[in-house]
Amino acid sequence: MGQGKRKDIDGSQSVPCFYGKELRFQREKAGLSMAQLVEGSFYGTSYLSEIERGQRRMPVDLARHVDRTLGTDGYFERCCEDVRRARTRGHAEYFGRVLEAEKHALTIEEWCPTVFPGLLQTRAYARAVVRATHPMEADDETDAKVKARLARASLFEEQHKKPAYWVVLHEYLLRQPVLEPEGMAEQLSQVAYLVKRRRIFPQVLPWSAGAHPFMLGTAMIMTFADAPPLVYTESLHSGQTIDDPSLVAEYRKSYDLLRAAALPPEASLAMIESAAEDYRNGKHTHGLERRQLAEKQSQ
Structure with missing residues (x-):
């Protein structure tokens, strides 16, 4: 034939x-x-x-x-x-290679210690982050950035060829009130929802972890079936993609050590859901305050 x-x-x-x-x-x-x-x-x-x-x-x-x-x-x-x-419309120019790469990745492993990663953000959380970093820009520019960021989450749609997505979240993110309590509860529930749908694997790095291998910087490590692995790291107004094999290997080792220091996925999900419930019930406290309270109770 x-x-x-x-x-x-x-x-x-x-x-x-x-x-x-x-x-x-x-x-x-x-x-x-x-x-x-x-x-x-x-x-x-x-x-x-x-x-x-x-x-x-x-x-x-x-x-x-x-x-x-x-x-x-x-x-x-x-x-x-x-x-x-x-x-890259709606995204920074330096992010272009990542936008393309993540659509074809077999695995994505991410560490973003100060904000929830863009792939996990709700509309309200994304808008708050964009507004905080670009307070003087016009509403239509902010809308374009928020829309572009939310569009990335199509990776988690059932019909999409899905990558295995692993993320390590610092406990700080669960306790830092970027939004009003209702908005923070929604953001945390979004993460829990993706976990329960078996679309992501989260681990929380607790406050008590102390010093760890990834105290500086962010990382997004991607692997592919038909291309070499790639690392993306970002600072406030710039980002860099890294494909040098020796550097990628160093990032891989640091991420593995970070993951070893974090809580397992089941305990992490329980912590995320507990934090969401605290926001809903008006019981939210900052992580440092929680530690101080725990220390007082143990005395």
């Missing part, structure tokens, strides 16, 4: 589709299969196929490899910037 007709690419649909169609044209013009084009790179044919169909962004290192192999004089490396801008 013969193969079906190959589906054409509509380059007018989006910037990624435009460049994906051009990539296929240049590859076939050179008489190369996808396997031949990716030979010598860290990427697989399925990765390249999704780029050609406009479903995936081309990383800069792969673009350079393609330009060298096809003799396209840096064309696809220059195109990466256009695709990045098209993909």
Whole structure:
């Protein structure tokens, strides 16, 4: 039985589709299969196929490899910037590679000690965080950022090809009242809801953990079936993606040690639900106050 007709690419649909169609044209013009084009790179044919169909962004290192192999004089490396801008509306420019990568990840492991990670935020929590960091911006700009952040949570929809998502949350997040009690209860309940649907694996790092391997910085570690692992780390107004194997290995080791210091998932879920209930019942106390109360009771 013969193969079906190959589906054409509509380059007018989006910037990624435009460049994906051009990539296929240049590859076939050179008489190369996808396997031949990716030979010598860290990427697989399925990765390249999704780029050609406009479903995936081309990383800069792969673009350079393609330009060298096809003799396209840096064309696809220059195109990466256009695709990045098209993909990052509502997000900071430096976050573009993460937006693409998380859609295709097999696993995502995250540590964000001072705010709930963007993938877990409710609308109210996301708005409060955006407003706090950009207090003077227009409402429509804030709305665009909140909408873009919430759209990332489609990773957890039932019909979506889901990554295994593991997150370590500091107990500080459970006790820090970023919103009014009702809003904080909603945020914590959102996390518990995702846990009960078996979409995420949480661990809480308690106040009592003391010094730990990840006291500086944030981390988002992603692995893929057809690409090398990637780490993303972020500060207030900048972010960095890291794919150097030795650095990725160091982040991997630090994250494993952090996870070992945290509570197991079952106890973590119980703590999250208890904190949500405290907010609902007006019994919320800051983590430090809880420790002081516990110390007094033990005397």
